[in-house]
Amino acid sequence: MVTEHKKSAYAQAGVNIDVKMSAVGSVKEMVSATRTVNVIGGIGSFGGLFKMPPGRDMVLVASSDGVGTKLKVAAMMNKHDTVGQDLVNHCVNDILVQGAKPLFFMDYVGAAKVDPAQFRAVVSGLCKACRENKMALLGGETAEMPGLYPAGEYDLVGTIVGYVPRKRLITGKSIRAGDVMIGFPSGGLQTNGFSLARKVIFDLSQWTWKDKLPGTNQTFGEALLAVHRSFLRPVQKLLDRGVHVTGMAHITGGGFQDNLPRVLPKCVNAEINRSSWEVPTIFKFIQNQGKVDTDEMYRVFNMGIGYVVILAKRDLVKATNILRAQHQPYSVIGVIRKGSGVVTYRD
Numbered sequence: 118m119v120t121e122h123k124k125s126a127y128a129q130a131g132v133n134i135d136v137k138m139s140a141v142g143s144v145k146e147m148v149s150a151t152r153t154v155n156v157i158g159g160i161g162s163f164g165g166l167f168k169m170p171p172g173r174d175m176v177l178v179a180s181s182d183g184v185g186t187k188l189k190v191a192a193m194m195n196k197h198d199t200v201g202q203d204l205v206n207h208c209v210n211d212i213l214v215q216g217a218k219p220l221f222f223m224d225y226v227g228a229a230k231v232d233p234a235q236f237r238a239v240v241s242g243l244c245k246a247c248r249e250n251k252m253a254l255l256g257g258e259t260a261e262m263p264g265l266y267p268a269g270e271y272d273l274v275g276t277i278v279g280y281v282p283r284k285r286l287i288t289g290k291s292i293r294a295g296d297v298m299i300g301f302p303s304g305g306l307q308t309n310g311f312s313l314a315r316k317v318i319f320d321l322s323q324w325t326w327k328d329k330l331p332g333t334n335q336t337f338g339e340a341l342l343a344v345h346r347s348f349l350r351p352v353q354k355l356l357d358r359g360v361h362v363t364g365m366a367h368i369t370g371g372g373f374q375d376n377l378p379r380v381l382p383k384c385v386n387a388e389i390n391r392s393s394w395e396v397p398t399i400f401k402f403i404q405n406q407g408k409v410d411t412d413e414m415y416r417v418f419n420m421g422i423g424y425v426v427i428l429a430k431r432d433l434v435k436a437t438n439i440l441r442a443q444h445q446p447y448s449v450i451g452v453i454r455k456g457s458g459v460v461t462y463r464d
Contacts, residue, residue, distance in 0.1 A: 151247040151254040155220065170220065174283045178217035182207050183274040186311040190341045192270045194326050197235050199344050200273055201242025203308050206347035208277035209250050210367040210424060213352055214380070216287040217279035219250050224257035228271035231261055239273060250349055252277075285356070289364035289380030289427075292453055296363055296427050298387065299436065300450040301351065303423030305343030305399060309370040310418040314341065314399075317407035332398050340399045348424040351445040355426065360436045364427040368419040373460050375416065377425065386456025387427075390463045394448040397421045415462070422450060 155168040169175070184200050184207075191200050201224075209219050224243055226236065236259070247254045257275075266272065281287075306314060318324050318337055326338030333340070355362060364380040366373075377387045400421065404414050414420060428436055433449070440447050451463075 151244050151252070153221075153251065153253045155253070170280050172282060175280045176217075176283050176286055177278060177280055178212040178215050179276065179278045180208055180211040181274065181276040182211065182308075183272065184308050186315065187306070187308050187341070188270065188273060189315060190311065190326065190338065194338045194342065196338075196342060197238035198242050199342055201239050201244070202246040203242075203345040204273055204275045205243055205246035205250065205277075206345045207308050207367075207369070208275055209246075209252075209279075209347045209349050211369075212277055212279040213349055214287070214365045214367055215281060216285050216356060216362075216365075217281040218353070219252040219277055219279040219349070221253040221255040221278055222247055223255055223276045225260070225274040226257070226271055227260045227262060227266060227274075229261070229263045229266040229268055231259060232269070235271070239271070243275075246347065250347055252279075287362060287365060290382060292363045292380070292382055292385055292427055293429075294385050294453050294455045295430055296453040297430050297433050297449060298389070298451040298453070299426045299428065299433075299440075300394060300422035300448050301346075301348050301424040301426075302394070302446050302448075303368070303419045303421055304346040305340055305397065307345040307369065307419055307423055311341070313407065313409070313417055314403055317403050317409075322406045330398060330402060346423055351440055351443050352424075352426065354439050354443055355428075355436055358435070358439050360432045360439065361429040362426055363429060366425045366427075368422055368425060370417075372416045372418060372420065373422075373425075377460050378458055380427075381453075381458045383458040384455065385458065386454045387451060387460045388454050388463055389451040389460060391415075391420075392464055393450045394421055412462075422448070425450070427453065 155170065182204065184204050187203065188200060191197050204224070205222055208222065212219065222243070226239060243254055324337055326341070327336055329335065330337050330340050352365070366376045366380055368376050373387070373389055381387060400414065400418055403409065403418075404411070409417075426436075437447065454461075
């Protein structure tokens with residue numbers, strides 16, 4: 118006589134522990150591939166273990182962030198292998214501003230119901246970016262919460278911990294009038310401005326993610342899901358070669374206007390020359406179709422510049438030679454002037 122397996126009350130309420138644990142177990146090998154020499158123990162403990170970096174005067178630098186409504190585009194396209202890269206690279210750039218190298222990363226995935234294939238795709242992106250940035254995916258949390266998240270969708274959040282020798286900590290306090298700003302091109306929208314972008318493209322203009330972005334060979338989906346780039350490698354080259362970097366800014370939500378003042382002393386302004394780089398087509402489309410004011414565009418979006426390095430003018434030639442040797446695209450986008458700690462624009 119065959120005994121019928123009884124479905125648990127919790128599973129009937131929407132949370133299947135067995136499915137979730139199976140999904141988590143299926144990615145252990147993938148996560149283990151991000152292991153670095155400082156990782157102690159394996160995956161699955163209540164807390165991840167990591168040896169402190171060598172050196173007596175090290176400062177730990179930590180940051181947390183999410184992917185935001187870019188996840189809505191991933192869900193729309195049923196493509197989930199890039200948003201993990203977005204999250205990791207975003208967090209790497211955030212601590213890089215202060216000169217820090219990443220040590221390890223922790224993730225949080227929350228969903229109404231864990232979809233094993235979807236979950237594996239998300240984690241594959243996390244692992245890819247962790248390997249590329251030479252840090253460990255040390256652990257995380259996967260939570261099923263039916264009724265909180267829409268069916269088929271999820272939230273993705275991460276925390277990064279890195280380190281920098283105290284003597285190499287970059288705070289922006291040494292920024293002076295006469296310094297110059299170098300901008301690195303972004304990978305599209307990165308992880309900001311998607312609520313406005315989706316409204317303009319899908320609601321107001323009635324395009325679909327499969328349609329081609331006019332003037333390009335990309336679909337709207339491809340343009341929107343372009344991976345948020347990590348700028349760790351070119352910045353570390355500049356720092357390791359002795360370029361006098363006085364400050365840096367990751368251009369995320371708030372654009373230049375809100376991010377550069379986070380590192381500017383109150384005695385200077387950052388003057389951005391908006392004609393010094395070519396604004397990517399996706400931003401022009403959003404502005405034209407949505408009838409968005411130029412200054413608002415520069416506050417909501419990065420407009421094609423994902424990261425800004427501020428350096429002493431005397432080191433500009435040295436810095437650009439290093440970047441060209443690394444095949445890192447860049448634009449000289451402005452100068453530091455005497456002022457009151459704000460951003461100004463020159464067209």
